[in-house]
Amino acid sequence: MSDNIKVLVTEEEVDRKIEEIGRKISEDYAGKEVHLICVLKGGVFFMCELAKRITVPVSMDFMSISSYGNATESSGVVRITKDLDDSLEGKEVIIVEDIIDSGRTLSYLVDILQKRNPKSITLCTLLDKPERRVVEVDVQYVGFCIPDEFVVGYGLDYQQKYRNLPYIGVVQ
Secondary structure, eight states, rough: OSEEEEEEHHHHHHHHHHHHHHHHHHHTTTTSEEEEEEEEETHHHHHHHHHHHSSSSSEEEEEEEEETTSSSSOOOEEEEEEEEESOTTOOOOEEEEEEEEESSSHHHHHHHHHOOOOOOOEEEEEEEEGOOOOOOOOOOOEEEEEOOEEEEBBTBBBTTTTTTSSSEEEEO
């Protein structure tokens, strides 16, 4: 893969959008606490920045799920490689993802986590690729809808590279 990366969403646009989502979550959960679940590894950049912009009390946990391996397309087989540390019982849960494309992973994750008796589960993603949707998922907070291109940066990787780019880019 070449290192020629075209900027799709600038660092400034990402910052503004995260601020906007944080404000909306704060309004929607006024007077409540939210429990953010980060889907590792890609979601960590987004979740950390988002948490700083939410004004209601926030707790966090991390989960690792794999459906890609080292490929650029989901295999369709979802497996949990790191489960949560804390109980979800009675919590207002927001699952934070870097990108949603097929919807398989999030649909699977919501089904699994619903059985742990949270008060609610909502979905938040920085990037959405609706063209790739195979399984419908109800995403309450969406940063950017993007075209069906392979993107890197801001947590998104190709074979563990490019996560640290401060913008969203398309590899040329």
